Amino acid sequence: MPIVSALLAELDGVSSSADVFVLAATNRPDLLDPALLRPGRFEKLVFLGVCEDRAGQIKIMQAVTSKIPLGPGVSLERVAELLPLTLTGADLYALCTDALYNALHRITCKIAAGEVDKDEAVVCVEEADLSVAASRLVPSVTPSELAHYKALNTTKQR
Missing domain, CATH: 1.10.8.60 (Helicase, Ruva Protein; domain 3)
Structure with a gap:
């Protein structure tokens, strides 16, 4: 997947900059490449579920x-x-x-x-x-x- 590789390279370049915060969203977390979830990349996951009330x-x-x-x-x-x-x-x-x-x-x-x-x-x-x-x-x-x-x-x- 050349797009994932390019995104990973950009994320790795951003990690040295203290003033940049990258946030992403998906409705298919099961399809995320595990490399995206390593420390220094998208290391925190927040689950926003459906309305349950x-x-x-x-x-x-x-x-x-x-x-x-x-x-x-x-x-x-x-x-x-x-x-x-x-x-x-x-x-x-x-x-x-x-x-x-x-x-x-x-x-x-x-x-x-x-x-x-x-x-x-x-x-x-x-x-x-x-x-x-x-x-x-x-x-x-x-x-x-x-x-x-x-x-x-x-x-x-x-």
Whole structure:
């Protein structure tokens, strides 16, 4: 792998400079070349897992929906209750954007049916849009993959 060799050479050159801090992230720690984890390179591993509680999921959904128009009766707490505790931030982002697409589809159908004037149409995500998105959502990390990543985390601690 010429890219890994080049990266290792750069990391070895940086180690002599006291003012440089190199940080990296991966969603596949099991594929890291062991040479990258030697002292002086990426010697500290920090595992950032999935949201394992409802409060964390709600906070992420609040952040994602801060720029999405939500209906007045939307309860992210009720939506979170529909979700598994194995979702990544990207999964929760996908949930919210899918709900936005559901709302957009709903309003365009109303416009096409003549129920709403196109100049007065407003796209607003309702709780039903989020519920439909939740029912379709497939977590990007399976429980077995999550267990595997957690095991990597405990074996690679220094």
